[in-house]
Amino acid sequence: MILTAHVVYGFGAFINRFLRPLDLSASYDIMTVEQKRQQLAPKSVLKALRENAGLSQEQLAVYLGIAVSTLRRWENEGMEPSMTRNQWQLFCQSVSVPFDALPQNLAAPAEATA
Numbered sequence: 001m002i003l004t005a006h007v008v009y010g011f012g013a014f015i016n017r018f019l020r021p022l023d024l025s026a027s028y029d030i031m032t033v034e035q036k037r038q039q040l041a042p043k044s045v046l047k048a049l050r051e052n053a054g055l056s057q058e059q060l061a062v063y064l065g066i067a068v069s070t071l072r073r074w075e076n077e078g079m080e081p082s083m084t085r086n087q088w089q090l091f092c093q094s095v096s097v098p099f100d101a102l103p104q105n106l107a108a109p110a111e112a113t114a
Contacts, residue, residue: 043075043109043110044074044075044076044078044106044107044108044109044110045102045103045105045106045107045108045109045110046074046075046081046106046107047075047076047110048110049095049097049106050075050095052095053094053095053096055094055095057071057072057075060091060094063090063094064083064087064090064091064094065087066083066087074106074107078107078108079107080105080106080107081106081107
């Protein structure tokens with residue numbers, strides 16, 4: 001019995017000494033900083049139009065027949081959308097904005113085009 005208790009205590013000390021210092025909360029802090037940066041970053045015109053229409057990225061991507069990752073790249077990385085004429089028509093219908101009323105650069109920050 002004494003030997004078993006000693007082994008268990010030794011294992012507990014090992015865990016306390018070597019595994020607990022591997023606190024992963026720092027990685028959560030990095031994610032939080034990244035999330036805050038994205039929240040503070042100005043929205044692209046494309047994202048503002050989508051949100052004003054009450055559409056999620058998934059909904060608009062399905063409606064346009066594109067991958068959600070493509071839409072995210074257009075919105076978050078400042079890439080200008082490349083769509084077919086039919087996709088542009090669908091986009092304009094989904095956000096209730098005539099094509100002629102769209103700004104020249106949908107990847108620009110919404111504040112810059114206002």
